[in-house]
Amino acid sequence: MALRKCLSNLILILFVSLSVNAEELSIHVQGLFKNTAIVKINGVDRVLKVGKVSPEGVELRSANSREAIILFKGKERRLTMGSSASIGFNAASEEEKDVVSSKMVTLSRQLDGMFHASGTINGTSVNFLVDTGASTIAMNHLTANRIGIPYRVKGNEISVVTASGVVEAYRVYLDKVRIGDLVVNNIEGAVLVGEQPDKVLLGMSFLNKFKMQQNGNQLVIETN
Numbered sequence: 001m002a003l004r005k006c007l008s009n010l011i012l013i014l015f016v017s018l019s020v021n022a023e024e025l026s027i028h029v030q031g032l033f034k035n036t037a038i039v040k041i042n043g044v045d046r047v048l049k050v051g052k053v054s055p056e057g058v059e060l061r062s063a064n065s066r067e068a069i070i071l072f073k074g075k076e077r078r079l080t081m082g083s084s085a086s087i088g089f090n091a092a093s094e095e096e097k098d099v100v101s102s103k104m105v106t107l108s109r110q111l112d113g114m115f116h117a118s119g120t121i122n123g124t125s126v127n128f129l130v131d132t133g134a135s136t137i138a139m140n141h142l143t144a145n146r147i148g149i150p151y152r153v154k155g156n157e158i159s160v161v162t163a164s165g166v167v168e169a170y171r172v173y174l175d176k177v178r179i180g181d182l183v184v185n186n187i188e189g190a191v192l193v194g195e196q197p198d199k200v201l202l203g204m205s206f207l208n209k210f211k212m213q214q215n216g217n218q219l220v221i222e223t224n
Contacts, residue, residue: 012222016068026186027058028173029079036060037068076118104222105180115219117202119149119179121189126200127181131210137177139188143200144191147175147213151191160192168193177206182221184209 031038035050047058048070051204061069061076068079098221107115107130114132124147126139144151155170169192177184188205213220 026173027070027079029095031143032065032068034064036061037061038078045127054215062063093204103181104220105182107219107221109217109219116199117179119177119202121177121200122149122175124148128202129199130207131201131203134201134205134208136171136205137174137187138201138203139189139191139198140195140197142191142195144172149191160190162192164194164196167196179221182210182223 013058020134026038026040026042029037029203030045037048039048041054041056041058046054046056046058048054048058048063048068050062057072059071063069070077070079078119097194102138105117107117117128117130119126119128120198121137122131126143126147142152149155149172151170151172157174158169158171159166160169161167169190170175172189172191174187174189175185177187177189184206207221211223211224213222
């Protein structure tokens with residue numbers, strides 16, 4: 001329980017996720033400065049300068065310490081520090097969309113009083129523990145190794161306070177997380193070096209994409 005409470009208090013680097021319907025593009029804002037934005041585009045670190053176009057076709061129109069305006073495929077988007085969004089660009093619609101599904105999952109409370117769910121991370125089967133007190137999806141490094149997540153290479157090192165003390169951890173982005181028919185792409189997670197948590201915590205980086213309703217011993221998770 002202490003681990004799950006502490007995870008919800010992690011101060012992670014603020015990011016913005018943008019996805020493109022026809023041609024998937026993800027952008028994570030890591031820093032904002034005058035006329036400069038430090039971002040990760042499809043997992044590649046980029047330093048954008050005003051008026052310059054990245055190899056992916058992203059142009060920075062303006063930037064300061066609070067926000068940046070980018071241009072991609074003729075569409076302007078304003079990115080503010082502290083915001084989190086996933087936006088689809090296509091000719092027919094500019095509707096924000098980061099959930100790939102329109103169905104629901106119903107979970108039953110288990111003997112330990114918690115809700116568990118079978119699912120996948122990047123196509124690998126895992127057992128989730130639903131934890132609304134965790135800010136993100138969290139797993140131990142053994143699980144991350146089994147899934148094949150290169151957390152030491154592509155992750156950002158952070159520290160997490162647990163019941164056993166401060167442990168080494170890495171903030172990562174997961175390509176796809178699924179439970180039942182509910183899917184979220186390009187989602188934030190954390191890998192803790194050690195054996196805890198012993199189950200993958202399904203935290204709010206996934207759950208806040210959906211509507212949740214508890215009816216007695218059943219928890220319904222569905223798209224809004």
